[in-house]
Amino acid sequence: MTIAFCCSLLSALWPVEYAAAGIDLPHPFRVGGLGAARDIWNVTAHTAYALFQVAWVVGVTARWRRANGVLRDQLALLGAAVGLTTVALLVGLMVWHSPRLGLVMTPLVPVAAGWIMIRLSLTRVIEKTRASGGLAGLSPRENDVLDLIAQGLSNKAISEQLHLSIKTVEPVVSSIFTKLQLPADATINRRVLAVLALLGD
Incomplete structure (x- = not known):
């Protein structure tokens, strides 16, 4: 993300290939150093492009193996x-x-x-x-908590709504996830999936 932002910013400030795009309007930015940027671009462009293409393939492959x-x-x-x-x-x-x-x-x-x-x-x-039959297996308390999750409430807000302690609500939320077969996974939002299961029931 950071690298992409920096590349976009550099491209906006020093558009080394702006003329090649066939645009007749002058570029909106007038920043000094365009000649130096063009020289650096001519030397590094092809190598950098190849490295970026290889880097993302390596990154995705490595992430896939651990996923x-x-x-x-x-x-x-x-x-x-x-x-x-x-x-x-x-x-x-x-x-x-x-x-x-x-x-x-x-x-x-x-x-x-x-x-x-x-x-x-x-x-x-x-x-x-x-x-x-996960939703059918929820207790009345768990159904109440799931309804409040569907309203976008946090655990703290749910505890205040139901006049319970936060330490009482947290195990109920965990029990809901367990009964709905939503294991802990950093790649998903279990609260969203629990609500979708509620809406789809």
Whole structure:
């Protein structure tokens, strides 16, 4: 994120390839040092581009190897989306001698992959909850707490609403997660999934 922000800022201040974009309007920023930036760009651009491409592949692969089932599926979909975009780019270049198809696919495929990721992850959890009768197995107190979670209340706010101590509410919330088969996982928000299970029941 930080690297991407810095690269975007540098590109905005010193647009070394602005003229190549075919834009007739003058660039809105007038910052000194454009000549030096262009010289540095000419020396480092190709190497940096190759390193960035390799770095993200290595990073995603390493994360995939350490991931659990849900996150692993999501990363696999990300890889498939990138692969599909690359294939579209190559087909466009070979058949129509134009990168247009790949450029059109670039924003669309990741969006579609993201939508599929969310649908697969949430649908799996909700279907598992329904199949196990998880909501039916909640106690009246747990149902009350889940209703308040659905209203966006924190554990502290729930304790105040029900006139209970926070130490009483926290085990109830944990019990809800257990009964709904929502294990602790840093990649998901169990409160959101519990509410979705409630809404889908």
